[in-house]
Amino acid sequence: MYTIIENAHIVSPDLDIANGSLLIKDDRIVNVASGNISAPAGAKKIDAAGMLTVPGFIDVHCHGRNNFDFCDGDAAGTALIAENKLAEGVTTLLPTTLTVSEEQLASALAACAAYDQKSGCRIPGVHLEGPYINPKCAGAQNPAFVRLPDAAEVDRLNAVFPVKKITFAVEMEGGTAFTAAMLERNITPSCSHSGAKYADFAAAHQAGLRNLSHFCNQMTPLHHRDIGLVGAGLLHLDVFAELICDKLHIDPAMIKLVFQTKGAEHVVLITDAMRAAGMPNGEYDLGGLPVIVADGAARLKEGGALAGSTLQLATAFKNVVEVTGLPLKEAVKATSLSAANSLKLTDRGRLEPGYLADIVMLDESYTVRKTMVGSEVRFEK
Numbered sequence: 001m002y003t004i005i006e007n008a009h010i011v012s013p014d015l016d017i018a019n020g021s022l023l024i025k026d027d028r029i030v031n032v033a034s035g036n037i038s039a040p041a042g043a044k045k046i047d048a049a050g051m052l053t054v055p056g057f058i059d060v061h062c063h064g065r066n067n068f069d070f071c072d073g074d075a076a077g078t079a080l081i082a083e084n085k086l087a088e089g090v091t092t093l094l095p096t097t098l099t100v101s102e103e104q105l106a107s108a109l110a111a112c113a114a115y116d117q118k119s120g121c122r123i124p125g126v127h128l129e130g131p132y133i134n135p136k137c138a139g140a141q142n143p144a145f146v147r148l149p150d151a152a153e154v155d156r157l158n159a160v161f162p163v164k165k166i167t168f169a170v171e172m173e174g175g176t177a178f179t180a181a182m183l184e185r186n187i188t189p190s191c192s193h194s195g196a197k198y199a200d201f202a203a204a205h206q207a208g209l210r211n212l213s214h215f216c217n218q219m220t221p222l223h224h225r226d227i228g229l230v231g232a233g234l235l236h237l238d239v240f241a242e243l244i245c246d247k248l249h250i251d252p253a254m255i256k257l258v259f260q261t262k263g264a265e266h267v268v269l270i271t272d273a274m275r276a277a278g279m280p281n282g283e284y285d286l287g288g289l290p291v292i293v294a295d296g297a298a299r300l301k302e303g304g305a306l307a308g309s310t311l312q313l314a315t316a317f318k319n320v321v322e323v324t325g326l327p328l329k330e331a332v333k334a335t336s337l338s339a340a341n342s343l344k345l346t347d348r349g350r351l352e353p354g355y356l357a358d359i360v361m362l363d364e365s366y367t368v369r370k371t372m373v374g375s376e377v378r379f380e381k
Contacts, residue, residue, distance in 0.1 A: 003375045004039040008048035012351035013337045016329045024357040027374030054332050056091025056358030057313045058339035061270035063096050065277040070095040073107030075114040082120030086371040086379035088312040089360035092122045098287035099130030099141040109161035125164030132168035133193035139218040140307035142287045149178035167213040169194035170204035179207040193218045201232040215241035234261050240342040242270045245316040252323045259324045264333040269316045274308035318366035
C-alpha cells in the first residue's frame, strides 16, 4: 500500500525542504523530494498543510504518564501510556523502571510484554534505571532497594521482555565488568545516580560505556581537580548525553553549552516523565515515594528533590530550538537520530528512503497535530 504526504515542511537530520513530499510503501519511506512526487494509482494522500514534518520522536527515558507508572505492572496502564505518548510526537518508547524489587521489575516487564504494539508507539524494549546505583546519589530513587550490579538478574528480566538500556553507577563494585557484560548482551549501558570520579568513568569508557543518563543530574559535577561525570561527558565527544530540557533540571545556559560542545548528534532529548505527566498539579508518587507536583515541577514531598518531570518531548524540542538557536535540521537530531544511534536502532531517526515511516507533524507553536507509526496515523489533533 502506498501513502503520499504532500505540502510538507520536511526537516530531517541535515535536510530541510520548505515544500516537499514523502512517498511511503507499506511502513517504509521510498522517496523524499522537493515539490510533488508522482504517486501510484490508489495511493492514500495526506496534506501536511505546510506543517513541520520530522522523524518520529524517540523517548528512551520515561517512567509514566496519565497517572500510570510502568512499575505499576498494569498492562492496561502500559498501553495507555504508549498511546498517549503519541500526542507528544513519540513513536518509539523505552518504558523506564525504578529502583524496586526484582519481583516488581518482572511485573513491569510482563506488562510491557502484554502490550500488542498496534495502537500506540513502538516499544522495542525497556530501560532499567537502577537498581544498581550509588545509594548516596539515589535522588528520587528508593535507596531501600539499591543493590550491586547483577548480570544474572538482568538475564532473568531480559527473559520476560527485552532490556535495551540500563542505568547504573559505574563506581559500584563490579561496575566496569558489568559494563562489558551488558554490551555482550546488546544492552546499552549508561551511567547516572553516581558519585564516580573521572578515573571510574575512564575505566568504564575503556570497557565500552558511551552513555550518560539525565546528564548533569545525580552525577559528579565538573571540578578543576577531578572533572567527574559532567566533565567526562563534555570531554568525550563519543558519549551520548541525555538531557531533560524543561529549563528546570538543566539551566538554559547549560543546555546551550552542552549542544555547543557535543553537537546535537550526541545529545539525546528525554522527558524522564513520571505519572503526573499530562495530569494536573497535586500529590503523586514515584517508586513509592510521595511527590508533590506544582507549576509542572515534580518534587519529593520530603526533602524537595526533583522527582522526574512532567515534560513532554515536543516541548523539549521547542525549548532546544529557542535556547540554542540551532537550525531545525541540526536540533532535530537530538529528538530521534541520537537516541536511535545510542541504541543501535538503524531503521529510524531520519526521513529518508529505507527508513521507517514514523513521522510527526507540528504546527508553528510546536504542537503535535499528527503522529504516524509505520505510515498509520495513530494520533491526530
